[in-house]
Amino acid sequence: MRxxxxxxxxxxxxxxxxxxxxxxxxxxxxxxxxxGAYQDGxxxxxxxxxNAAGTKLTDEAWDGGVGVLRTKIKGGNSTWDVVQVEADxxxxxxxEGLYEKLDVNKIGGAARYLPGTVHACGVGAIIYNxxxxxxxxxxKTAPNGWPDFFDSKKFPGKRSIRNGAKWNLEVALIADxxxxxxxxxxxxxxxxxxxxxxxxxxxxxxxxxxxxxxxxPSDTPTICTLLRQLNAVPGDFWIRLLYTHxxxxxxxxxxxxAECPKVAxxxxxxxxxxxxxxxxxxxxxxxxxxxxxxxRRIRAGVPGIVLRTTFIVGFPGETAA
Numbered sequence: 001m002r003x004x005x006x007x008x009x010x011x012x013x014x015x016x017x018x019x020x021x022x023x024x025x026x027x028x029x030x031x032x033x034x035x036g037a038y039q040d041g042x043x044x045x046x047x048x049x050x051n052a053a054g055t056k057l058t059d060e061a062w063d064g065g066v067g068v069l070r071t072k073i074k075g076g077n078s079t080w081d082v083v084q085v086e087a088d089x090x091x092x093x094x095x096e097g098l099y100e101k102l103d104v105n106k107i108g109g110a111a112r113y114l115p116g117t118v119h120a121c122g123v124g125a126i127i128y129n130x131x132x133x134x135x136x137x138x139x140k141t142a143p144n145g146w147p148d149f150f151d152s153k154k155f156p157g158k159r160s161i162r163n164g165a166k167w168n169l170e171v172a173l174i175a176d177x178x179x180x181x182x183x184x185x186x187x188x189x190x191x192x193x194x195x196x197x198x199x200x201x202x203x204x205x206x207x208x209x210x211x212x213x214x215x216x217p218s219d220t221p222t223i224c225t226l227l228r229q230l231n232a233v234p235g236d237f238w239i240r241l242l243y244t245h246x247x248x249x250x251x252x253x254x255x256x257x258a259e260c261p262k263v264a265x266x267x268x269x270x271x272x273x274x275x276x277x278x279x280x281x282x283x284x285x286x287x288x289x290x291x292x293x294x295x296r297r298i299r300a301g302v303p304g305i306v307l308r309t310t311f312i313v314g315f316p317g318e319t320a321a
Contacts, residue, residue: 192225247286270309
């Protein structure tokens with residue numbers, strides 16, 4: 001019995017499959033999406049033609065959340081086959097083994113899809129963005145940005161926003177005049193490498209990481225392209241880069257920070273340790289000499305930069321236990 005999901009992604013959204021194969025063969029295919037007018041449109045464009053072709057399909061709606069998927073899989077009684085998820089749920093679920101790996105050749109090959117939308121566990125479904133919309137028949141004066149959205153005195157009446165914190169917190173911060181954009185992840189410097197073809201595991205060695213970056217298709221997003229695109233956004237703000245991996249710094253990243261004035265001359269590199277024996281026990285693929293040289297390169301390439309780091313004291317070692 002298959003105990004994983006099969007995701008399908010898009011831009012910020014993906015589809016995943018999660019039912020047991022034996023169960024799926026004995027019942028109709030069950031597809032789970034986000035309900036409302038969006039799913040009504042999917043029924044007309046996708047589901048009804050699929051049923052008319054001879055394969056029976058049923059559909060359900062859900063509100064998202066990787067915790068729901070974990071419960072479905074661990075419970076062993078999931079009736080969901082294909083589920084639409086967002087990009088963060090796709091990444092987490094794929095890393096946890098919740099989804100079936102995708103054989104893209106069975107759905108026409110990667111060339112059929114937009115660049116960057118084919119993933120080891122899914123394939124692009126939709127691309128969307130967040131916009132501010134209003135009824136021009138009811139408002140004499142048009143709102144001029146997110147601060148007006150939250151100004152109920154200037155613009156009285158009902159609002160409609162996403163049910164949840166995702167995106168809404170960012171919008172509220174923008175409306176409040178916050179001028180700092182923090183880029184945070186487990187490893188910010190790894191951004192885009194998860195989209196490389198035939199990825200199997202994370203890359204820890206500096207040399208292998210550099211080679212992987214150079215082998216990426218030219219249109220693959222990386223932390224460098226992200227920083228340059230954000231730097232080009234109009235407005236008075238700065239960008240702070242946090243949680244960078246010492247093994248994943250490249251000369252291109254140093255040059256990008258130096259050439260992007262909105263990127264704060266303040267970065268976080270958790271070095272954790274510098275002693276050769278401890279680095280080996282911690283299974284790090286960097287050496288004391290490499291780290292020392294890296295810090296010199298960063299300081300030479302970005303004069304005046306401030307480096308924040310963390311170190312481990314009394315590390316006991318990493319074993320299977």
